Amino acid sequence: MSRNSFAQMRIGLYIFAVVIIFLLAWYVLADYFIRKTIILPDPSTVLVALIALPHTTDFALYLRYTITAVAGGFALGTSFGFLVGLAMGRSATVDKIVGPYVNLFMSVPKAIFLPIFIFAFGLGVPERIYFGAAHAFFIMALNTAIGARSVDPNLIKLGRALKCSRWKMIRSVILPSSLPMVLTGVRYAFLLDFLGILLAEMYISSAGIGSLLVVFGDSLNTPSVFAVVVIIAAIAITANQGLIFMEQRLSSWRQTMR
Amino acid sequence: MVIHVAIILGVAGVWEAIANSGLVSRLILSSIQSIVSFGGDYYPTVLANMRPTFIEIGYSIALVLPLGIVLGVVFGYVNTLDRVFTPILTAAFAVPSFIFYPLMIAWFGLGTWSKVALAFSIGFFPLILNTIVGVRTINRTYIDFARSLGLRKFGIIRRIIIPFATPTIIGSIRISLAFIVIGVIVGEMLGGYDGLGTQISRYQNELVVPGVYFVVLLVFLIVVALLVGMGYLESMIKKRIPL
Numbered sequence: 001m002s003r004n005s006f007a008q009m010r011i012g013l014y015i016f017a018v019v020i021i022f023l024l025a026w027y028v029l030a031d032y033f034i035r036k037t038i039i040l041p042d043p044s045t046v047l048v049a050l051i052a053l054p055h056t057t058d059f060a061l062y063l064r065y066t067i068t069a070v071a072g073g074f075a076l077g078t079s080f081g082f083l084v085g086l087a088m089g090r091s092a093t094v095d096k097i098v099g100p101y102v103n104l105f106m107s108v109p110k111a112i113f114l115p116i117f118i119f120a121f122g123l124g125v126p127e128r129i130y131f132g133a134a135h136a137f138f139i140m141a142l143n144t145a146i147g148a149r150s151v152d153p154n155l156i157k158l159g160r161a162l163k164c165s166r167w168k169m170i171r172s173v174i175l176p177s178s179l180p181m182v183l184t185g186v187r188y189a190f191l192l193d194f195l196g197i198l199l200a201e202m203y204i205s206s207a208g209i210g211s212l213l214v215v216f217g218d219s220l221n222t223p224s225v226f227a228v229v230v231i232i233a234a235i236a237i238t239a240n241q242g243l244i245f246m247e248q249r250l251s252s253w254r255q256t257m258r
Numbered sequence: 259m260v261i262h263v264a265i266i267l268g269v270a271g272v273w274e275a276i277a278n279s280g281l282v283s284r285l286i287l288s289s290i291q292s293i294v295s296f297g298g299d300y301y302p303t304v305l306a307n308m309r310p311t312f313i314e315i316g317y318s319i320a321l322v323l324p325l326g327i328v329l330g331v332v333f334g335y336v337n338t339l340d341r342v343f344t345p346i347l348t349a350a351f352a353v354p355s356f357i358f359y360p361l362m363i364a365w366f367g368l369g370t371w372s373k374v375a376l377a378f379s380i381g382f383f384p385l386i387l388n389t390i391v392g393v394r395t396i397n398r399t400y401i402d403f404a405r406s407l408g409l410r411k412f413g414i415i416r417r418i419i420i421p422f423a424t425p426t427i428i429g430s431i432r433i434s435l436a437f438i439v440i441g442v443i444v445g446e447m448l449g450g451y452d453g454l455g456t457q458i459s460r461y462q463n464e465l466v467v468p469g470v471y472f473v474v475l476l477v478f479l480i481v482v483a484l485l486v487g488m489g490y491l492e493s494m495i496k497k498r499i500p501l
Binding site for chain 2: 218225
């Protein structure tokens, strides 16, 4: 075993230890100090609530609503974001006109516009995708623009010398070069889209996993709130790690990647 | 510059024209005129609700900034801490903090502290993660050089790490502040006694449409002012520290 992978294993062990210590501390705090399930249920109580959760009414339906909305918002937001980002990255005029607004709305958390979205699109499940899409759009556009801007100019010159068509240029030169940034954009777009959909569900508090949090919270069913939190966290962390893995795999052919 | 003034005026003109044309219901879009006149009539209420919001934002900033920066510098500087905690923090950052709000209400009540807790959980992770990155990306040569001159741990942190990481840290404070403001407002929107966010959700339930637009635009302008101000500060500091 090489020294490097040994060090890697030691770090993995430390991370495992931190997680175990966290769970133990949670146990001790819940069972010996707080001793009120309404405030802090211990991990085993949460596990019981987690196992019971799929049997509660509407859970499967609500999960499907949330997944549909997240998928719709993701598809809409990333595709538009990609196109606008590509235009910003490859055209100085577009960048000058659109760039400042994309940058500004990228930094302003979109959550504040939720009430306006509700006026404009209503409270229904399919309409929530617009709010998710707004979350996904700006980060996707910005990352795509950065990626498209960073293409080696020599490759562009080479493509021109070979008389590549515009389409061929985008497909064979610009896209492969900007892939890492685009994939990072995709990852953040997913996370923000998911956040947006959950927030809308919590605020409207009907139909969706996010609304379950509010419903269980209002009825002081804290173990079930924890169970829903665990499910959402599991989805978010799994998706994030999966997309990070994909980023690394798909850009490993680039020598310049760190 | 001219083009952006034209764009903003154009958007405002189209907004006003659509709102007055009757094509879109008044329950969806308020005219700018009615939003402004709402502000003129109800500004004492809005001002009264600004106070609790700003107090919550103040508490959140006082908690997030020192903890995020100090822990970020320490985790970034100590190699093992970085390699153990950065993956954990990255995973935690992927989880939207809003989902903990019902628990925060159970723990801290519907008043000030549940909003501070939410704003903290939203503002803390980007700040500590970016501070770690800022410290990690400092050229190792500077640190080795300082060590060869006989500087110890705290000397290196004070003379090398802090000055060189400052631009990154200021940049992440900027993002973190925007998150804190929105965290407080969204917390109030999801449940609370007073504050601008509570005002938004109350107006929304009572269908006081211009009221919703007025408070949302007010919060938007506060965030934009904060972002622009911090961006200006960041570029000033970057000019002073040549990298």
